[in-house]
Amino acid sequence: MRTFKKLPVLNIVRRPGRSAAxxxxxxxxxxxxxxxxxxxxxxxxGMASLERRLGADIMVVPEEAAGKSGxxxxxxxxxxxxxxxxxxxxxxxxxxxxxxxxxTQLYLASLAASCCSAKxxxxxxxPATDFTIEPWIRDSYSGExxxxxxxxxxxxxxxxxxRLLFYDVPCTVAAKLTETGTNYDRCVFAGEDTxxxxxxxxxxxxLNQFKGTDPQSVVSCILLKVKDGADIDEVVSGINGSxxxxxxxxxxxxxxxxxxxxxxxxxxxxxxxxxxSVIAFIILAIAFSMQIHExxxxxxxxxxxxxxxxxxxxxxxxxxxxxxxLGGLAGAGIFACVMxxxxxxxxxxxxxxxxxxxxxxxxxxxxxxxLLCVAAGALSSAWNVLRVSRSEISQGLxxxx
Amino acid sequence: MLLRADSISKVYERRGREFPALNQTxxxxxxxxxxxxxxxxxxxxxxxxxxxxxxxxxxxxxVFLDQADMYAMNDSELSRLxxxxxxxxxxxxxxxxALTVLENVLLPASVFTKEDAFIERAQDLLDRMRIGxxxxxxxxxxxxxxxxxxxxxxxxxxxPKVVFADEPxxxxxxxxxxEVFGILKETARxxxxxxxxxxxxxxxxxADIVYRMEGGSLNRCV
Ligand SMILES: Nc1ncnc2c1ncn2[C@@H]1O[C@H](COP(=O)(O)OP(=O)(O)OP(=O)(O)O)[C@@H](O)[C@H]1O
Ligand SMILES: [Mg+2]
Numbered sequence: 001m002r003t004f005k006k007l008p009v010l011n012i013v014r015r016p017g018r019s020a021a022x023x024x025x026x027x028x029x030x031x032x033x034x035x036x037x038x039x040x041x042x043x044x045x046g047m048a049s050l051e052r053r054l055g056a057d058i059m060v061v062p063e064e065a066a067g068k069s070g071x072x073x074x075x076x077x078x079x080x081x082x083x084x085x086x087x088x089x090x091x092x093x094x095x096x097x098x099x100x101x102x103x104t105q106l107y108l109a110s111l112a113a114s115c116c117s118a119k120x121x122x123x124x125x126x127p128a129t130d131f132t133i134e135p136w137i138r139d140s141y142s143g144e145x146x147x148x149x150x151x152x153x154x155x156x157x158x159x160x161x162x163r164l165l166f167y168d169v170p171c172t173v174a175a176k177l178t179e180t181g182t183n184y185d186r187c188v189f190a191g192e193d194t195x196x197x198x199x200x201x202x203x204x205x206x207l208n209q210f211k212g213t214d215p216q217s218v219v220s221c222i223l224l225k226v227k228d229g230a231d232i233d234e235v236v237s238g239i240n241g242s243x244x245x246x247x248x249x250x251x252x253x254x255x256x257x258x259x260x261x262x263x264x265x266x267x268x269x270x271x272x273x274x275x276x277s278v279i280a281f282i283i284l285a286i287a288f289s290m291q292i293h294e295x296x297x298x299x300x301x302x303x304x305x306x307x308x309x310x311x312x313x314x315x316x317x318x319x320x321x322x323x324x325x326l327g328g329l330a331g332a333g334i335f336a337c338v339m340x341x342x343x344x345x346x347x348x349x350x351x352x353x354x355x356x357x358x359x360x361x362x363x364x365x366x367x368x369x370x371l372l373c374v375a376a377g378a379l380s381s382a383w384n385v386l387r388v389s390r391s392e393i394s395q396g397l398x399x400x401x
Numbered sequence: 402m403l404l405r406a407d408s409i410s411k412v413y414e415r416r417g418r419e420f421p422a423l424n425q426t427x428x429x430x431x432x433x434x435x436x437x438x439x440x441x442x443x444x445x446x447x448x449x450x451x452x453x454x455x456x457x458x459x460x461x462x463x464v465f466l467d468q469a470d471m472y473a474m475n476d477s478e479l480s481r482l483x484x485x486x487x488x489x490x491x492x493x494x495x496x497x498x499a500l501t502v503l504e505n506v507l508l509p510a511s512v513f514t515k516e517d518a519f520i521e522r523a524q525d526l527l528d529r530m531r532i533g534x535x536x537x538x539x540x541x542x543x544x545x546x547x548x549x550x551x552x553x554x555x556x557x558x559x560x561p562k563v564v565f566a567d568e569p570x571x572x573x574x575x576x577x578x579x580e581v582f583g584i585l586k587e588t589a590r591x592x593x594x595x596x597x598x599x600x601x602x603x604x605x606x607x608a609d610i611v612y613r614m615e616g617g618s619l620n621r622c623v
Contacts, residue, residue: 003504003511007497014499014539301495304456305509305555306484308477394447394457397491 004307008319012326019323022287026327026373027334029280034332034369036273038339038362040266046181046353047255047262054251055132056103056223057232060093060239061085065220066247080109080121084210084218089246093222096238098230103129104219106195110166110188111207117164120156121187124195132223133189141175145191149174155185164188167201181347181355192219222246262352281376288320288381292388299388300396313389320377320385328373332366403594404430404453404563409462411448422448424617425462430563430596435589437597437604439622440614446598447492447567449614453596454565455483466562484512488556492567492598495552496540502527503536506555519558526554530584545572553584563594570601582607 012019065083087104094102106124110116125133127145137151145151150171152158162173171194179185190198199215202208226235232250239248292299302312339346347354357365388396411423422445430436430453440446451457453464455471464471466486471479483489488509497505503523510519527533530550532543540548549569556564566585570578578601586607589595597608604611611623 002516003500003507005511007499010499010504298497301491301497302508303480304454304483304489304491304495306480306512308480310477311480311512392457394451397451397456397493 004302004311004315007302008315008322011319012322018291019326022284022291022320022323022377023327023330025280025284025287026324026377027331029277029284029376030328030331030369030373031335032273032276032280032331033372034365035335035339036269037365037369038335038357039269041357041361041365042181042343042354043262043266043352045355045357046347047259049180049355050182050255050258050353052136054255055135056251057226058224058236058239058248059251059254060089060222060224060243060246060248061220063245063247066249080119082107082109082208082210082220084213084220085246087217087219089243090219090222092243093224093239093246093248096235096242098226098235098238100225100227100230101129101131102222102224103131104192105133105221105223106192106199106218107220108166108195108199108202108208110198113207115168115205115207116166117158118156121183122166122195122198123187123189124192125189126192131225136180137175137177137189140177143174145174145194147191148172148194148197150188150190150194151175151177152189153177153185153187154179156188166198167205167207169198169201171198179355180353182353223251258352265350265352277376281380284376285380288377289384292316292381292384296388296391296396297399300393300399303393303396309389313385316385316389317378317381320381321374324373324377325370328370331373332369403432403467404428405465406453406459407463407465409449409452409459409464411445411452411457412460422617423452423459426619428453428619430594432562432592432594433589434609435586435595435597435607436610436612437599437608438612438614438619439598439600439604444614445617446614448617449619450565450567450596450598454487454489454563455479456489481513484509485559486562488559488561488564488593490549490552490556490564490566490569492571494548496543496548498540501537501539502532502543502551505540505551506558509555510558523554523558526557527551530554546574546577549573549577549581553581557588561593563596564588566595566597566599568598568600570599575603579603 062083062085090102090104093099104126108122110118110120110122112119123133127134141151148169148171150164150173152173154177158164158173159176160173163170164173171190196215199208199213203211203213226232236248236250239246299312343354343356406426406428408425408427409423410421410425413420413422426449438446438449448457452459458472466482469482471482474482497508500508506523506526507516507519510516524533524536527536530553532547532550535543535547540551543551553569556566564585570581573581582603585595585597589609605623608623610621613620613622
């Protein structure tokens with residue numbers, strides 16, 4: 001290997017103190033850019049996932065449950081909850097103008113008590129009509145869910161084949177779902193018949209607040225799509241006007257609050273990233289200018305030994321590119337170290353759905369970030385590098401060491 | 402004639418005012434000759450040496466190496482000429498701080514060619530300079546004299562036609578000074594042209610030609 005060609009590397013390796021400040025600055029830039037990319041993407045994917053999971057245009061719940069808003073509290077707040085209405089409400093809803101596909105869900109909350117393996121939200125769906133949960137379960141499980149078979153969200157710590165106890169009824173885990181970034185990840189899904197068994201047992205044990213309920217003739221929630229061309233708001237008021245004791249809610253309005261806070265958070269993240277990036281760029285430019293000035297004499301020495309202006313500029317740029325690449329890698333690495341263990345905490349703290357992008361996408365963002373760091377280094381130093389490489393050699397030799 | 406300067410001069414600009422550092426000067430240097438330039442601080446010695454060694458363009462006049470007009474060349478041609486034909490020992494400390502002693506010596510050889518063929522020669526030169534054992538040490542661990550000898554070894558690595566040394570003994574004791582002049586003398590005897598700027602009293606013992614620089618004018622003494 002040729003000493004002159006190796007010089008950029010040796011300058012970094014053997015004079016780590018000199019490169020450290022520059023690397024730290026690039027690391028800050030990379031942490032910010034990479035972090036902003038990953039976070040905003042996670043939020044966007046979380047939102048998309050949430051909308052996909054909702055799947056329905058309108059949700060109908062018992063009037064007294066409307067305060068808790070059913071799905072909203074389950075999907076967005078994650079408080080296990082349950083409530084019931086007569087299943088004849090389904091026929092009444094179906095009779096309303098503009099109502100298209102319908103399906104029902106049945107809820108139950110398990111307890112953190114000896115009768116249950118864990119305190120989770122239990123959701124029963126009707127496999128014959130379901131269009132919100134099943135398509136997603138199909139991604140992980142292709143068989144039919146049998147009696148007392150359950151599918152668990154990715155956030156529940158049990159795996160296929162495990163047995164879980166709910167109100168002393170043993171259930172078998174048939175599959176575990178892929179992550180959604182929403183509170184669905186902490187739900188347990190089963191066919192409605194299975195949930196009915198569990199409700200029966202909970203009533204028998206005096207552990208259900210709706211004591212007089214007949215599990216066979218109730219549902220918790222009706223989900224529906226409107227017919228093509230029908231106006232969702234009109235259908236909502238149609239149901240609220242003609243079906244007694246229920247409340248119809250437009251699902252989009254459930255998530256619109258979330259969507260708003262998401263775009264607000266994304267905006268803040270982007271803004272903060274832009275400000276930090278600009279500041280980092282400016283400091284980087286100042287730091288490069290100082291360091292290049294400090295090393296003028298050494299650059300002149302290289303010129304003395306036959307290095308042309310162009311080769312000198314190349315050599316300095318190579319060193320800067322490597323410094324920024326390494327700094328960028330460090331910054332992204334630090335972000336990953338902070339983000340991976342604490343993503344759950346961040347999600348809980350922001351109280352919004354978040355879904356980390358896949359490995360390929362993250363690699364892509366890393367690539368973009370590193371490219372940006374190298375470009376930032378080259379741009380912020382360009383003027384000084386060109387100036388020093390073109391300056392008079394004898395002038396450089398006169399600089400004090 | 403190896404190196405020839407035709408009526409070169411240098412005028413610096415200082416705060417908008419012209420400052421003549423070197424008056425019109427003719428100069429020539431031959432193979433096998435150790436030539437010393439003496440003179441007060443600020444008299445223009447480094448300016449002359451820089452112009453002759455292809456580092457500083459003169460305000461007027463030309464410098465020829467063999468028949469080549471150095472300052473008619475573009476930067477990469479002149480850089481190459483400097484690297485291939487000149488061994489330069491700049492005034493003051495001149496080590497590249499991230500390179501070991503051996504790498505510093507090999508540096509001029511690595512700019513245009515693979516340095517492998519020079520490694521043995523580099524080690525030889527370091528041995529001759531009595532710093533062979535320090536070859537893998539970084540310059541910041543060297544004494545002033547060792548640093549100087551490293552700079553000499555580095556100037557000789559490519560077997561240059563002309564060696565330029567700007568006050569190569571300024572921070573050395575008497576014994577070291579004599580040693581350095583001994584090496585430069587030996588270099589001249591081996592057929593190279595050597596131009597040294599120096600104030601040392603022992604100069605007459607070694608020099609073939611001695612010039613005196615006074616206020617930008619060069620006068621031959623010996
Ligand atoms: N770039 C410059 N701009 C203005 N004046 C300069 C410049 N370089 C040198 N000078 C002036 O030119 C004169 C000659 O400088 P030079 O470095 O050649 O002197 P010198 O004889 O080598 O001195 P010393 O023995 O101290 O090294 C000095 O007065 C110096 O101040
Ligand atoms: Mg001088």
